[in-house]
Amino acid sequence: MTLLHLAIAVLFLPLSGFTLLIFFGKKIRRSDLVETAILFVALAFSLYIMIEKLFILHLGTLDLTFRWIDIGALVGHPGFVLDLGIAIDNITAIMLVVVTLISSLVHLFSLGYMHDDIRYTRYYAYLGFFSFSMLGIVLSNNILMMYVFWELVGISSYLLIGHWFEKKSASDAGKKAFIVNRVGDVGFFIGIMIVFTSLHTVLFSGIFKGIAAGQLSGPLLTAAGILIFCGAVGKSAQFPLHVWLPDAMEGPTPVSALIHAATMVAAGVYLVARVYPMLDADALTVIAYIGAMTAFLAATIAITQNDIKKVLAYSTISQLGYMILGLGVGAYSAGFFHLVTHAAFKAGLFLGSGSVIYAMHHEQDMRNMGGLRKKMPITYWTFVIFSLSISGIPLTSGFLSKDSILGGALAYGMLSGNYIIPVLGYGVVFLTAFYMFRLIIVTFHGEPRDLHKFEHAKESPAVMTIPLIVLASLSLFIFYTFNPFSPESSWIMKDVVKPESVVPAAQSRGWSKPAVIETAMSPTASSTSSQAQSGTKSVTYYEEALEESHYFGMGLSLTLAFLGILAAFIIYHWKKIDAEKLKQSVKPVYTFLLNKWYFDELYGATVVAGTVRLSRMMAWFDGHIIDGIVNGAATVTRGASTLSGQFDHYVVDGLVNFSARFTGLLGRGARQVQTGKIQTYIVFALLGVIIIFFAFRQF
């Protein structure tokens, strides 16, 4: 119980900070420090919770449920109960630490970065509110509360992205993030409604129990799974709703680090991990494909971007695609592991870029940078570590998590025949290494391009470099495992166990034996009796496949990563191949990528234009057809209406006016009785007694 209470404290600490800053921010000197301190306290609590839970006590799931609404009293209604609460299982405990860690580091970093901002206090208040919402998502043990916090995260991210709302692009980006997220949330909400109407509970445990008991199955279950995943698509910026994330870079850079690396976008992945047991084979396949598609698409775009934050934004989308892909292919622990490691190195990358931008006086285009390596050694070296990590080079955390996802994808491809997924996955390895080192080389190596800004550039203050160092050290393997080549031996992989699926056997992904792979993928093929065995065996086969693919996969990904780095050095450092020429030779592809696969234009042409056209059509319809009918009818009814108009005027209006006036008059009459003379009052009270007596003489 104590851990749960501590978790509640963790949840409400940032909220209290928010309240404090919103109401009394102007009264408190250095309210920013207060808020930062609060977050560090929350971090300490979270660490304590995680260590207690995972390493010392080895507790199971802690749950604190309370009855929110209990309407049993209304007769004629069967009654209605709704339980809510919080729960801490292993992934929650880890997520608590991740969220509070990144959040507190971002708070710290912002002390330097946002120092001169006009709405400094408000910025910290929003940070607190955001952390509160995010922790709420993590702690909820039910889908309803999760949805509420989900929306709160949406709101707070809207506020943070649009922090500099004087800039039109910033306020637009805030709006865009909000609206695109709503699209996914609608799906999420419908999914919740499906679950709730068929299972009458919102608790995850209750939902899984209900599904295991067969109260929700078949296409409806698939639909529910995919609709809930829609929420994740929106929040985790998956294809095709990824368009908001790059624009959201208009927000302050620490916000980007917080929202777009570790917390908000990870919420989608967390959601999928949370509802994982209720996802059936079809839903998982959809998820795997979406993930692979996203990873690839975003990586290709990242190659061409020149804004340092945009590159990182697309890189984020790509990595999120990896996580979703991992979950989709069944590499549950690996997907979650990647969420954790990515949180550290991507937050580091964003903060590093923030450090660079700060040094360059808010210059974001990398073509104007260069040569910063010597000016900003700490930023540079941490940046290198982050890049190695994201590229999946051994001795880094990224290698561990990414490698296991790819292994899973390969095994999945081999088992199910969906080869496209591992192919895309490995392709992205190359692309990632390439664009990351392109970024490093262009920014930090070579000659300075903007001498004036270069002259003034210097290493950032300690409040900004300390978070970088902390994050860089967390991007090394040592925090996760002692064997840098064996992801399986890391404690996260051990503690985050893939939950048992509760989906009816016919709908689940059973890899009983290689010959039945294709049929097992289709819902109707297997009979129920064989499922009991296949359920136990499936793990074995999947693990066998994993085992087989392990070394091959590792080798392949390493090779690709080194190739990517090499290519980056060849093109941008040694300049063996002229980048410009390369661009010219693949101009159509390059433009296509530079324009981000024309997604914004596509949405502009379809959704936006469609809406406009639809409304125009409606207007035309209204103007021509409806009006025609109305005009025709009008002539006919004019006579009648004159009559009814008279009726209206004299009778209906009269009645309405009368009743209004009557009520008024009644009030005025009753008011006249209130003469102010106490004895009149007493006479009326006496009259009341006498009237009541005679009126109720019969009793």
Place this chain on the structure above:
Amino acid sequence: MNWYDIIFYAFAVITVVSAVGVVFSRNILYAAFSLLFTFFGIAALYVLLTADFIAVTQILLYVGGILVLIIFGVMLTSRAFNVEVKRGFLKRIPAVFVTAALAGTLIGVLTTTRWPSVNFLPYEETARPIGVLLMTQFVLPFELASILLLVALVGAVIIARREKEKRA
């Protein structure tokens, strides 16, 4: 007709007539003195009802306490003793009507009701049993009444007291 009846009617008439005097007298001091007679009459009725303790209390508290209080009030608030301003005649009509209706109804109901028992009991001492009751069964009302008196005392003092440091 026996002595008891005669005494009762005598005191009943005194009580009612003096009460009429209280209500109708134009002079406030006359009204106050009529009230004195009413209280005495009621005390006598209590004696007739063999409630000696109540009768004594009535005289002590009502006559000795409340009436004196009232007379003090009269003296403090009246420049002349006759402050009773002329009464609006029209307002007296509904008042008379309402009161008469009430009295009629009450008397009608009270006289037709079969009360649980109408045996007249022989005289018993009442002071001691009342004292015992006050200390046993009625100890809570007793305590409550003490708080109430304290509140009334405090309240009367702070409301009636002239403020020395009165502001302009």
Place this chain on the structure above:
Amino acid sequence: MSQTIYQSFGYILPETILSVFFVLTLLTSIVGKRRSKYLPAYMALLGFVIAGIFVLNQMGTDELVFSGMYAVDPFSWFFKVIFLVAGILIILFSLQSRELEATATKYAEYFSLIISLTIGAFFMAGATNLLMMYLSLELVSISSYILSGFTKESARADEASLKYVIYGAFSSGLMLYGISLLYGLTGETNLYAFNQTLAIGGIQRITILIAVVLILAGLGYKISAVPFHFWTPDVYEGAPITVTAFLSVTSKAAGFAMLMRFFKIGFIDVGAQPVVAGMWEIFKGFRWTDIIAALSVLTMTIGNLVALWQTNIKRLLAYSSIAHAGYILMGFVTLSNFGMSAMLMYFVAYLLMNLGAFYVVMLVANKYHTENIEDYKGLGYRSPYVAFALTVFLFSLTGIPPTFGFIGKFYLFAALIHTNYIWLAIVGVINSVISLYYYLNIARNMYLRQPSETSRISFDFGTNLLMTLLIVPNILLMLYFSPVLAWAQNSVTMFGIR
């Protein structure tokens, strides 16, 4: 079960504590500086807190003490908690009242009278004896007469207290006469004995009716039900705002508690098998629910209609509180535990929203020196948070969803529909619609009208905090009202009655 007198003293610890602190608070006027308000206020607060601890300790107790004089049961417990919360809030409000500061140098007496009124309310909630009912009602009344005339340099307050004391003394006289008749019928002042006498039968109903109607006059005056409400607007307008707020909650709730207990214990046919679970059967022939229904309809209708015409916000809130008495009475017509728990829930809502509204009115009177609704123009621009708070409270009073007032009304109407009093529910809804007009008129003034002056006036930290403390439950309890509901459902138990 019944306790001996010696044992009984253990059950009135909260009342005893309050009495002790009544005296202690009085004594602070000797110790401290005459003009200091903090010492007596903190003393009174301390008393409330300590009494609160003892009250909490009594949770779940169901006893009849002092030879059937006083019940310590869940029902009275519910009201005691309400009184304590109201008392504490009123003390906090009073510390900020400019009105009191301007005239009174008698803070010790002021705060001790708040305690004595609360003691009276405690006894009203638990009295099972007609004498106790009368005495406790008088204690509340006398305290409130003095409180309402407390700022005696103000002519308004003087007038209010004079009217109050005349009306109150008269009403309690009527009630006493009714009590004497009931005593004549049963030979006992105990409500349970009265119930038993009714069970035996053979008493003219007409006598009981006249006695009950006279008692109702006394109770009706406390809860300000039409036609016994006339004093309410004048006294509420004239008295200091803090006192008005206190009267509108504590005094009224105590009156309701007594009314409910009187009718429920007195008239329930304990032997009868109820037709529907959770409903009570009353003695055949005593259809006093009709009287209550009539009073309820009259009360809310007249309260709302006259409120439409008000220009002074205190007076408007006075009429609104009359209307709310009408709403609450609706729940009693149902004769069911459901209806009763709905009433109790409504008290919680009423406490929060009414005190909140009065608090804002006091703040505005402090800083803007006005009680005129016209002068609330543009308050939304001049003091945004205060205006927001008032809007929340007004929404709650109207019964509009994101507030607890909605839940309160919802349960009242549900109880009516449950027991087939559809017509009464419809009257209630129509009344709510009427009330919408004058409540929202204030909100409109605050937000949609341009102020003649635009300077911003802000309030200090403590004020905002207290206001937040009142806003939060108003909204939070709408989202999560189950505990209150459970509390209310458990509190319909009165000693000896199912």
Place this chain on the structure above:
Amino acid sequence: MNLHVGLTDFLIVSAILFSLGIYGVVTRKNAIMVLMGIELILNSANLNFVAFTRFGLMNLTGQVVAVFVIILAAAEAAVLLAIVLNIHQQLNTVNVDEVDKLKN
């Protein structure tokens, strides 16, 4: 003893006192005379209590109640008179009809 005077006679006296008291409360303009009316009402109730005690084959409860009522009457009279004195000080009147500034 063969008595003619019974419970009802006392009740009638008390009912008359009660009505007169109400009449006084309703018509008298001097606040102190209103108080006298209230005292009459309380006395009539007290007479009821005592009469019922005597005639009703009952306990002494009624008389005890009467004691309390007398105490209360004193308390109430004190408070009312204090308020009237204050009104006299502040508004220079004891006429309840003139105290009617709060209305409608």
